[in-house]
Every structure is written in C-alpha cells, then in structure tokens.
Amino acid sequence: MKKYIILVCLISIFSCKKVGKKNGKLKVVTTTTMITDLVKNIGGDKIDVQGLMGAGVDPHLYKASEGDVGKLFNADVIVYNGLHLEGKLEDVFEKMRQQNKKTIAASDALDPAILIGSEYFASNYDPHIWFDITNWELITQYITDKFCELDAENSETYKTNGADYLKTLASLKLAITEQVNSLPVARRILVTAHDAFNYFGNEFQFNVVGLQGLSTATEAGVKDVQRLASFIEEKNVKAIFIESSVPKRTVEALQEAVRAKGKEVVIGGTLYSDALGSAGTAEATYVGMYKHNVKIIVSSLK
Known part of the structure; x- marks a missing residue:
C-alpha cells in the first residue's frame, strides 16, 4: 500500500x-x-x-x-x-x-x-x-x-x-509454416513451463500444455507435475521445454517425475516466451525469437 x-x-x-x-x-x-x-x-x-x-x-x-x-x-x-x-x-x-x-x-x-x-x-x-x-x-x-x-x-x-x-x-x-510442416501432426505436442504458446498452437496445430497455466503468477504444485508426467508417458512425448523468463526448476521436476515412471523425456532447449533474447543476439528481435523457437521445437520433437 x-x-x-x-x-x-x-x-x-x-x-x-x-x-x-x-x-x-x-x-x-x-x-x-x-x-x-x-x-x-x-x-x-x-x-x-x-x-x-x-x-x-x-x-x-x-x-x-x-x-x-x-x-x-x-x-x-x-x-x-x-x-x-x-x-x-x-x-x-x-x-x-x-x-x-x-x-x-x-x-x-x-x-x-x-x-x-x-x-x-x-x-x-x-x-x-x-x-x-x-x-x-x-x-x-x-x-x-x-x-x-x-x-x-x-x-x-x-x-x-x-x-x-x-x-x-x-x-x-x-x-515457419514450411518448417513446421516437416513435423508430423501427431508429434506436435508442446510441453512448456507455462501456457504462453496457445496462439502458436492454434496457428500451427500444436497441442500446447503448460505446467503453470497461463500466468507465471500461479505456482505449479505436486499434483500438476504428476498429472503432466502421466500425460507425457501416455503420449510418448520426446521433449519438454524451459523458458528464458521462467525458472527452470519446475520443468526439471517434471523431467524427474517422468523418469520415476520408468520413462525418459529430454529437455529440448530454452524457448523465448514472455521476453526476447539478450541485446546483440538474433533472438533479441521478434523474427529471430520466432525462428529460434521453431527450430528448437521441431528438431527436438522429431
């Protein structure tokens, strides 16, 4: 106040x-x-x-x-x-x-x-x-x-x-459309720290699942981690992603929860969601950010 x-x-x-x-x-x-x-x-x-x-x-x-x-x-x-x-x-x-x-x-x-x-x-x-x-x-x-x-x-x-x-x-x-089209629709499952990518998912036919929901102001609990770990096991998801503006600990916890189920899921890389990259890098621009994200997503889920 x-x-x-x-x-x-x-x-x-x-x-x-x-x-x-x-x-x-x-x-x-x-x-x-x-x-x-x-x-x-x-x-x-x-x-x-x-x-x-x-x-x-x-x-x-x-x-x-x-x-x-x-x-x-x-x-x-x-x-x-x-x-x-x-x-x-x-x-x-x-x-x-x-x-x-x-x-x-x-x-x-x-x-x-x-x-x-x-x-x-x-x-x-x-x-x-x-x-x-x-x-x-x-x-x-x-x-x-x-x-x-x-x-x-x-x-x-x-x-x-x-x-x-x-x-x-x-x-x-x-x-981007050409690059995404190289990935079968069945493999277009995007698991990230929070639901920042739903507009991307709608445009390019991705099933987007975020651990923390739409806002990072909400915290992911144990039930959220276990629920998503079961989803990853069921769908045989190959990779999950951290975000540059969100602490990576929750995604690492998710990876461990999947491993506890006898499955392996890799962390495919870091995506830029709510902020661009550092000044002087290609990812510091909207176009560079978008290209980086799609390259990481497609190569990891293939």
Whole structure:
C-alpha cells in the first residue's frame, strides 16, 4: 500500500510536466521486449524509444519502479501489450489514462472474437497474442496508423517502415509454416513451463500444455507435475521445454517425475516466451525469437 501511494504521488507530479518531441523525435516508452522491437521497426530514426523490460524479464510479475513512472510520464506515448499481461502495471496505466496520457494497447488491434479465452486474467483473454504472426501483422498496422495520427509530420516514414515490416512478417510466416510442416501432426505436442504458446498452437496445430497455466503468477504444485508426467508417458512425448523468463526448476521436476515412471523425456532447449533474447543476439528481435523457437521445437520433437 505504501509503495502504491508513493507511485500515485509521483504520477501526479510527473503529469504536471509538459512533454513534447525531443529533437524532433516522438518520445515513446514501451513495456515488453516484443513491443519495443515492433515499435523500433515502425518508428525507425523518427522516434526515441525506452523499453521498461529487458531480456528474461517476466511481464506477469513486473512492478513499476519510481524511475519507470518518470519515464512513462515524460513520454509522448506509451505502448503496451494489454489484456492484463503487465498485470502489476494496470494501476499505473489507469492513472495515466485519467491524466489524459496517450497510451496504445497492442491488443486493441484485435477483434475479441479471434482471442483465446482465459479465466486466469481480468481481461478474460490469453494475452500472449504475439505468438500468432497474423495477430502481429494486425498490430503492426494498428500501431503504424496510431503513430501517423500522433506525428503527421513523419507519417510517410511510419507508413514505409510499417509496410516493410509487414513484408518481413509475411516472409517469416512462410518460412515457419514450411518448417513446421516437416513435423508430423501427431508429434506436435508442446510441453512448456507455462501456457504462453496457445496462439502458436492454434496457428500451427500444436497441442500446447503448460505446467503453470497461463500466468507465471500461479505456482505449479505436486499434483500438476504428476498429472503432466502421466500425460507425457501416455503420449510418448520426446521433449519438454524451459523458458528464458521462467525458472527452470519446475520443468526439471517434471523431467524427474517422468523418469520415476520408468520413462525418459529430454529437455529440448530454452524457448523465448514472455521476453526476447539478450541485446546483440538474433533472438533479441521478434523474427529471430520466432525462428529460434521453431527450430528448437521441431528438431527436438522429431
């Protein structure tokens, strides 16, 4: 409660400051690494981007620091995922909206009819929307249009960059589809630390099973581990996967539970789920992350 009061006070202070384009550039603050990468692709050299979350950071559990509040309220626009992915930032976002701060939720680009339902989130939808490439294309166009409205002076640049990135995403979808099609549907069972990959599963016919459910805020219990170990034994699953933003101990416990049943299941590798890879690596981009994940999944399950 004390921290919340401090944040509210800081919000009130920062909201009184006048913000404007710095050196002719739109000042943008983003939340997740996926959103940061997308915004950079659209904005190019016409924007100044600050991402709150880095590689390996779990957005489900992320809490705003005092420094974050300063960044948010000195921005011209804030871009975030939405659907309560950044659950612990919701109070801050609501306060910003009350102060007429411009915010863009990527999820607003999507018709609720195409979202996956979830009882684990206040939005009632699974927020891991970036794992459907078609969703990401719609979100790219939506954010491009919003930037053009906010900064008409540089709209042609945003339109060109957005169109170029849409071509990149179309090429990615073709490459991923070809790679996934090399894996028989019967082997497309994806067992991970938490249910971040349901949109991916829907798009490419994977049966996705997460040990912790949709949110990492929930803890996997002994019954969850035993239930999933029985599933792996029954389906003869060859590999399970850890995630870069989730502690690996629960997946290792699952592996031991399978072994106790007289079966072996390997840990196929590390997937990027709620965050991209470290700066300077191919996995630090959405496209690189997606290619890495699919390569690991397909090669391990074959």
